[in-house]
Amino acid sequence: xVTDDKRVRIITGHYGSGKxxxxxxxxxxxxxxxxxxxxIADLDIVNVYFRSREKKKELEEKGITVIASNLEGAxxxxxxxxxxxxxxxxxxxFQYVVDLGGNDVGTLVLGxxxxxxxxxxxxxxxxxxxxxxxxxxxEGVIEQMENLEVAAGLKVTGFINNTNxxxxxxxxxxxxxxxxxxxxxxRTGIPVKYVSYVEELLTEDIPEGLAGELFPMKFxxxxxxx
Amino acid sequence: xxxxxxxxxxxxxxxxxxxxxxxxxxxxxxxxxxxPEYLSSELPKVGGTFVQAESEVAAINMVxxxxxxxxxxxTSSSSPGIALKQEGIGYISNAGLPAVIINMxxxxxxxxxxxxxxxxxxxxxxxGSNGDxxxxxxxxxxxxxxxDMVMDAFDxxxxxxxxxxxxxxxxxxxxxxxxxxxxxxxxxxxxxTWALTGxxxxxxxxxxxxxxxxxxxxxxxxxxxxxxxxxxxxEQAWEEYLLDDAEYAFxxxxxxxxxxxxxxxxxxAEGYKIGMLRPxxxxxxxxxxxxxxxxxxxxxxxxxxxxxxxxxxxxxxCNDKNKVVFHGRTGGNVxxxxxxxxxxxxxxxxxx
Numbered sequence: 001x002v003t004d005d006k007r008v009r010i011i012t013g014h015y016g017s018g019k020x021x022x023x024x025x026x027x028x029x030x031x032x033x034x035x036x037x038x039x040i041a042d043l044d045i046v047n048v049y050f051r052s053r054e055k056k057k058e059l060e061e062k063g064i065t066v067i068a069s070n071l072e073g074a075x076x077x078x079x080x081x082x083x084x085x086x087x088x089x090x091x092x093x094f095q096y097v098v099d100l101g102g103n104d105v106g107t108l109v110l111g112x113x114x115x116x117x118x119x120x121x122x123x124x125x126x127x128x129x130x131x132x133x134x135x136x137x138x139e140g141v142i143e144q145m146e147n148l149e150v151a152a153g154l155k156v157t158g159f160i161n162n163t164n165x166x167x168x169x170x171x172x173x174x175x176x177x178x179x180x181x182x183x184x185x186x187r188t189g190i191p192v193k194y195v196s197y198v199e200e201l202l203t204e205d206i207p208e209g210l211a212g213e214l215f216p217m218k219f220x221x222x223x224x225x226x
Numbered sequence: 227x228x229x230x231x232x233x234x235x236x237x238x239x240x241x242x243x244x245x246x247x248x249x250x251x252x253x254x255x256x257x258x259x260x261x262p263e264y265l266s267s268e269l270p271k272v273g274g275t276f277v278q279a280e281s282e283v284a285a286i287n288m289v290x291x292x293x294x295x296x297x298x299x300x301t302s303s304s305s306p307g308i309a310l311k312q313e314g315i316g317y318i319s320n321a322g323l324p325a326v327i328i329n330m331x332x333x334x335x336x337x338x339x340x341x342x343x344x345x346x347x348x349x350x351x352x353x354g355s356n357g358d359x360x361x362x363x364x365x366x367x368x369x370x371x372x373x374d375m376v377m378d379a380f381d382x383x384x385x386x387x388x389x390x391x392x393x394x395x396x397x398x399x400x401x402x403x404x405x406x407x408x409x410x411x412x413x414x415x416x417x418x419t420w421a422l423t424g425x426x427x428x429x430x431x432x433x434x435x436x437x438x439x440x441x442x443x444x445x446x447x448x449x450x451x452x453x454x455x456x457x458x459x460x461e462q463a464w465e466e467y468l469l470d471d472a473e474y475a476f477x478x479x480x481x482x483x484x485x486x487x488x489x490x491x492x493x494x495a496e497g498y499k500i501g502m503l504r505p506x507x508x509x510x511x512x513x514x515x516x517x518x519x520x521x522x523x524x525x526x527x528x529x530x531x532x533x534x535x536x537x538x539x540x541x542x543x544c545n546d547k548n549k550v551v552f553h554g555r556t557g558g559n560v561x562x563x564x565x566x567x568x569x570x571x572x573x574x575x576x577x578x
Contacts, residue, residue: 016233016402048256048340049400077256077340131231131404165231165404224563225488226401 001213002030005193006123008089008096010110011160012148013127014134015102018162020044020052022127022196023099024059025217030095031064038095039065039088043109045079046102050221058220065094081109089116100152107151114153124152125193127160130177138183145188158193159184161212166222169197171204178210185211229406234369235260235399238328238392239268241376242300244409247326248274249299251288253281253307256340257396258330261302282307286314286327293323294433296421298380302328304396305346306337309354315389316355321433322450324383326376327361328392330399333558341558342396344480347535350391351509358447360454362390362461363508365479369403371506381412382461386453393508395531397481397560457510464512468494468501469519474574476502477540478529482554482561486529489566497578500527500570508536516543523549525573529566530554 011026013019020042027040040059042052052059053068060066067084088094100107126145128135135141145156163177174195181192192212199216206214232240239261242250250265262278269276279285285301292299303311308329318325331346333339348354350363362382366372372394379390422431437443468490469475478486483504493500503519503526505512526549528540534552541547553569555561 016231047400049342049396129231131229133230133232136230165229166402168229168404225484226397 003033007121009123010098011125012100014144016132017127017129019127021221024052024220027097031062034095037093040097041067041085042099043081044101046106048077052099086113089113104147104151107148110152123157124154125158126156127162130163130180138180141184161192161195169201175207229404231402232405234401236264237369237373237405238376239264241373244407245377245380247298247300249292249297251277251279251285252301253285255304255307258302258304258399282310286311289325290318293325294422296418300326304330304332305334312354317435318389319359320435322387325389326379331395339558344531350393360509364392365508366394367480367483370405372398373405377409384415395481462510462512462514463506464515465504472499472501473524474500475523476527479505482529482531485561488563492567511539513543520544526550528552532556
């Protein structure tokens, strides 16, 4: 349950892992499950397209506070983040989701809130798609994880198995990701927290016994023609 | 090879390596910076050379040099960066050298915006450099097609001795899609017996641009155009989508054609006999496709992310400018499915 996770959920993952799609779905699910203030911060300074701030209007209409760059507009590729990103860290009445940038460079942004973070109330979740060339093996996942951990100064507390081939996704994709992430769990002790998939793409039954809680998603970032 | 999920910009970089390209010279620019980023780490692993040049002008002239030495060589950029490369592209073309240039177009003119565009059609297809010349221009509509076209671009460049431009846009560059890499070289690619590889004990090779005598220069031009005739005959490529019974045809390429394809689904569901002619080569423009379907098409609906740069080519291809209507968005915006459906209905006026 999204309500069982810690108050501050920092979502990371190499670009292409599906991190932003997961973060937008996650914060939406969180909004539906809790009272009070819910915020998402888009700290992506790596990608210039498909950023969660593109969904600012839709998310705000649901009652979610959206923190992005202090420079407004889809066409801005300046690595600027808003000072407001610290507020939901210090104001404990917020449930907070942080959508972090696409690699170890993007993760450096976290330095701004790092001194304020209480590890006891922070989850650092890594989204993994094992069809991405850099995370196609247990060794690859662990190497990426360690790069992200060094840059963030935080330890990953859970994985999201988001293994997919977009519109060519089948249920067996989830099983393939599961096998690789189970091996990672065996070696690192870090559990798989969720198995995420876009509902409209999967017509078959989800295989049983996958590590992690099933987390069905809707496409937010991809238009119908993508 | 099993499918992997890749960002368009990475995938075209890998496609170049798979096709035997070992040299990249370029300069970063959004939204294609992942191409040089990817190749900067991957080319050295296969013994290749990556150079981030001091400018786009320097990069294209390094491409000229590597091409003259017989290498498979790539550069990539986005619109304003490609504009800077035009002089060099003209030189490469005049020297009859093979090279591949990727343009992940963004909104223009000038510095414009980092969001996607298709307004470099004229620059690529009509030629942004001086003199009588053509670029071969390939227009992918997906990451997989971009991969396949980059691989084929190297073969086409080598077959005909000409620069080949892969004209995509920021969305293709930034989008993640499943891809596989299956490079099978074309048959009949000539050996580069002319390459500047050092005379040694062999014969002297010359790659040149200056042809001072007008008769010689004219003859030089005619030789280029003999190659262009072969390209026109052999290389036209297009997709016909639901055209068999169609009375109306969208004409659209690249990212815009994806929006159109979805719009056709809605229009067909309402009974409209509409399909799409999607050029996969912009030069040579697929005249053969128009010759084939024109008899039963009442109107061509040209949909682009520009102010209508392809329209004159569509009008020429169907030989009736009154049959061509246009809808587009520009400056970094992409047409929506709804507006394409609405535009088509307005044109067809209930004609099902």
